[in-house]
Amino acid sequence: MAIRGGAPRRTYTWITAHAPWSAWAWRNTAFTAAAIPAALPVLLGLTCTVTAPGPGPGTIPPLLVLLLGPLLTRLQRSRFRALLGLEVPKVEREGGRLTPFGLVRRMRSEATWRQYGYHLLVSPLAAVAGALVVLAWAFGVAAACIYGWIWILPTETRTAGWSNDYDAITCGGALLLLAAPWLAALFARLDAAAAAALLGPNRARELERRVEDLAESRAGVLDAADLERRRIERDLHDGAQQRLVALAMNLGIARATLPDLPAEAKAVIDEAHREAKEAIEELNSLVRGLHPAVLEDRGLDAALSGIAARAPFPVELSVDIGQRPGATVEAVAYFVVSETLANVAKHARADHCRVHVVRGPAPVPSARGGDLLRITVTDDGVGGADPARGTGLVGLHKRVGSVDGTIKIESPLGGPTVITVELPCGL
Template sequence: MATADGHGTATRLHRVPAALRAPLEGRTWREFLYLLLNLPIAIVMFVYAVTMTSLGVGLLVTFLGLPVLAGTLAGARGLGSLERVRARALLGLDVAAPEPLRVRKGGLLGWVGALFKSGVSWRHLLYCVLHFPWAVFAFCVSVVLWVNGWGLLLYPTYQWALERYTDQPGFQLWGDGNGNSFYVDTPFEIAVTSAVGLLIVLGTAWVIRGLAQVDRLLVSGLLGPSRLATRVSELESDRGVVVDTAAADLRRIERNLHDGAQARLVALAMDLGLAKEKLQEDPEAAARMVDEAHGEVKLALQELRDLARGIHPAILTDRGLGPALSALAARCTVPVKATVDLPTRPAPAIEGIAYFTVSELLQNISKHARASRASVDVWRAEGRIMLQVSDDGVGGADTGTGSGLAGLADRLDSVDGILVVESPAGRGTTVTAEVPWRG
């Protein structure tokens, strides 16, 4: 029996409980294969790490010690790469490659120094050492339980072979050497043995998954990028987004000034120059030109106000997010109900981000949603400021790369924010945004 989720993907509804089907699932067998391969691979890695490290330390009295140790670290990184591939194939664990070496100086010395300074290299070497005792334990436990469990479970299928081809009627549980022994050969004993095997198999499937989970932790913790390095990479990416956004905003302001108020003021200056020339010859025509210039001044002032509002509205600075969003909702082409429930004002930067996020979402509603009404809700929840903009339009909002929503998501991500879009076709759109609260 199958059903479909919200994305149209078929999802099988299993009639058999997970505890019973686990021994037959592909995941269990892949994890068992991973634990089997652990032992030979861990032996190779352990021998390599101990031998090469000992050799490098022993050669430290010569100039060869440091290069040998550096080569050991480089080899450990290579073995770690293979382990990540194995974990991805058998455990379904996709661990990103750690940050590459940062060689600041060229040549052998720069490479050696980079390896010694890299915490990633030492974590890979530590993995080669620590993984060996764990691999021995996991291999022994999984193989003993798995093989014996299946052996007991399938005992009824081959008990006849023991009786026919050996001098024993079945499994011998005990014997004292004097002819006194106990064999599992009656139908009841065979059934009990198979039942015990079934229990062992069912339990071992979850033991294997638990052992594999420890391997997942080792691989992700020692062979993946460190949290600090990941955070640095995120901050570098976010900084690039902020720089690009600031540059785009500056280009937009320059374009609006050049095409709008600046062009209007140039025309105004020309009109006033002509009016000045006609002032003596034709005062009435000059008066009309001055009157027209006065109208152009008003339009130029309105464009400058709109531009200033687009940079940072005065009402946001003076009165806060609630009045600013109410004024923004009043200018929307769709009736908007704005509700702001904030105990205090957040930092000005956060207010600005929240304001322009709502502004862009309302612009999208005006241009694309074909909605009859919309709502804006803002509240604080556990150190985050929550924004939710909803409409009853046509839905189907595109969050793919290149869309306005994708750009908005990138901007929010640059300040550790999140954007979630729910837009089923024909059932409106709800966009929820989170940004950190910074008072």
């Protein structure tokens, strides 16, 4: 029974919420009617311009409209906020408030003329719409209550009997009362859409500015992360690594200068010495993976040469970049080559690998710069590399995407595998 009664109850609730006596109807009516006094300065200026064109007293009201533009804008925003509950965002002003140069910049601003477009075009139309709504309510009440007006009249002026004309007028007045709230709601929605487009900020410009802010914020985060990696690399190199080197040296000296130690003690010293050297080697690999010092000192060519020399297979390296890209792009390029060669060594079973790095113009120049750093890594392994089956290629995608780069992987079964990465040099 509750399910069957749900639809009639919702219908009844909807009808009462949109009836002529509902708060929804009176709110929209008050909002549209409030457009009339808000448009009076503009209507006065337009009237004076039409009736007295040319220089003279007729030009004073239009000039007042131009001067009162900011005040009219605040008035309209208050109308939307107080009567409709709609907050129209403010527009950031260009130029100063009192300086002539600032006023000139403000008058040349696109946002200023959009607001004047609202005041000179939409505001008068909104006032006319408000007048139509008020008249609809007035004529609706007058027509629906026509029999009441007749009984108020003196007896000798009443029309004898019931008239079909009066019945039609009463029905028309009732229909007009039912339509008036919807007419007010329609005008309110149109006015709100126009205000959002003209009184508020330009959506396209706001999105463009937001994208620029996000790009700058991301660039700052990347720079901060790169600086943090460099700090960790320095701390490991100057701290833990030096301590491990000293420990290995002391163990080596102890093994060489204490020949009379028992065999068990010598075995322990030998094992500790071997583990210390392995820890140093692992720490060296970790430091190089974070941010190698040679990358900062001598650039990408020297850093990649070190990676190629340490690879367990022959690597043909070709680097032609001319001017060095930004530090963040260099770090990402180093990571891409290092991680790719590591994946080749683990999974590809390749006998040879070729790395080609070149800097050249982009097909479509961007705002960050027209050059791209192209990295191509080719191996003669078994192929079949799939980003969905491992975290190595997923990490490459994320690292390349952090600088708006692109990565393309071609790895058919049987090989060869070709990984092409393009990084914007303007970052």
